[in-house]
Amino acid sequence: MSDLLTRIQEIISWSALGPTAFADEIGVPRPVISHVLSGRNKPSLEVVQKILSRYTEIAPKWLLSGEGDMLTLLAEKDATSHVEDQPSDPINRNGIILGDVQKDGKVPELIVSSGESATSENENKKKVVKVILLYSDGSFESYDS
Structure with a gap:
């Protein structure tokens, strides 16, 4: 399982939405998220961009590389x-x-x-x-x- 997949699953859990509601929330077709979560497809750049655009509190560096805290407010708090x-x-x-x-x-x-x-x-x-x-x-x- 991809680390990016694990982080997307963590965001879905954090958002308190199911996969279909999450797909609707970020504006991608439901099968896209279903295929990503099942491991059939890897998350596309479009999926990552839509997650970051909808959930601005998610730290982009964390989503892409796993570095730092998931939420930007936590990352900012640690920085200063x-x-x-x-x-x-x-x-x-x-x-x-x-x-x-x-x-x-x-x-x-x-x-x-x-x-x-x-x-x-x-x-x-x-x-x-x-x-x-x-x-x-x-x-x-x-x-x-």
């Missing part, structure tokens, strides 16, 4: 410990904002309950007033509390 170099709004692979990074690099604790507030040790309680969901096709939904 400066909070300024990290995105101001950390977003997970599903587009959900995880919270604001404080000056000390910590993410405030979030209480996950309807109408509850997000808090940190040093701040007063904040009430959630709006939630915006951003989808990969460019559409969005907005919910006011």
Whole structure:
């Protein structure tokens, strides 16, 4: 089994999608991913490019050679410990904002309950007033509390 194949399988597992949904997500025909996963065909340059274009948080060097960390945020964090170099709004692979990074690099604790507030040790309680969901096709939904 190719090392590249192993890394693609790891990305599929990380994305929490099945092979067919993964193929749809990156924009390749379903049989292409099926043939790659079965070992019938090797991943093409097009497949690699589409993975990297859809999942920008995947480190290209890791996907191609296996060097470094899978996620670019982890690779950047290892390269430097400066909070300024990290995105101001950390977003997970599903587009959900995880919270604001404080000056000390910590993410405030979030209480996950309807109408509850997000808090940190040093701040007063904040009430959630709006939630915006951003989808990969460019559409969005907005919910006011």
